[in-house]
Amino acid sequence: MTLAIEHVVKRYKDFTAVKDLNFTIDQGEIFGLIGQNGAGKTTTFRMILNLQEPTSGKITWDGSPINSINRDWLGYLPEERGIFPQMKVEEQLYFFGKLRGMKQEEIKKEVDFWIHRFELDEKRHDKAETLSKGNQQKVQLIASFIHKPKFLILDEPFSGLDPVNRDLLKDAILLLKEQGMTILFSSHQMDNVEELCDHLCLLKRGVSLFSGSLLDLKKQYGKTKLTIRTDMQKEELVKMVGVKEVKQERDEYVLTLIDESFAKGIFDVVAKGQFIEKFSLDYLSLDEIFKDQVGGDNE
Incomplete structure (x- = not known):
């Protein structure tokens, strides 16, 4: 299954946020979308998620329009974090799992696995508002893929994480890739992109300066x-x-x-x-x- 962005344009009155964008992401691939703030990354994510419609061009998943696919195939971690502050960690994850139509036993298996993987065992019954920023982010990250989506979008997933938690997240992303998940993410930390991505797209003011493999980009410079x-x-x-x-x-x-x-x-x-x-x-x-x-x- 392939995500294809073909000649996509997004205009807001007199401002064009994305200009003739083209790239493809193959199944099981980690793809980086990089650029400065305002380059069009989040706008592109929102169009893929069908939260906004392109002004022109098309976005398809395995040849079908993105707005026609099962929404449970998608997972999304937005840059603007948001979890329920009064709800306990475990309750939040069960809530998001149920929203995605998961069965109780299936949710329990995933919650137990990822809580342990992200070293949150002692926090599972704590309210979210009592957690550190890094632990809150880990909870929201788990919520974004607990339902095992086919395609996962991570908008600045490493923001605010210390080196230990960054490594935990990198390992988790690689595990999800091994399981066949297709992942699109943005990061201002280029070392994370360099370590994880098979291919990338470099945006500037909504225009793609490069789309392809990291090695091909480096070869342009020699x-x-x-x-x-x-x-x-x-x-x-x-x-x-x-x-x-x-x-x-x-x-x-x-x-x-x-x-x-x-x-x-x-x-x-x-x-x-x-x-x-x-x-x-x-x-x-x-x-x-x-x-x-x-x-x-x-x-």
Whole structure:
């Protein structure tokens, strides 16, 4: 089963939030939708969920219009969090499971599994308002997929989570993928996107700057990131042919090259009479590419 976004446009009077958007997500894939605030990510999510209609274009699931499919096939974690503050953790999850038509035994199995998985065993009878922000977020996350949807949308799922809980969430997302769930998510933390996504779409002001695999995006830039640990000084490295920029990070230098072809010449110079502890040529990180594509331009 495939989700297909084809030539989708969304206008609000004189403002166009999404402009001729195209991408596909295959079953069992984790797909990242990234961009600055106001890039059109949440608008796209809402159109997929049939909460808003596209101005033009079409959104289909396995060839059928998205508004014709069983709504229980979809799960959604909105960026604006919201759970019932006076309701206990376990009661909330049973409530959302019943809303999705799940049977009591089925709900119990899922609630017990995910409460333990997210280390909420001691909190299951606590009211939501007494939980930390991170634990509240875990409860809402479980509620978004307790019914085992075929397609799950996570809008900024890592926001506000500490490193330990971020890892718990990453492991959960990978488990859901292994179970065949298709997942679309957004995050401002590019390392999370880089670790989890098979493919991604980069949005800027509603326009797709890139849609495809992460490796293909990186190949557009080439291997222009050179990390060196050497006795040479920064002033010497800056003067080398092919070097655009040099940054010092702790005990090593990170060079941005005009092109990866300059790496050999730099190695020959650095190696001549100098001790080289590290010489590593690699692609730019997704965070660096993101900043290059959209950074410094206010939405």
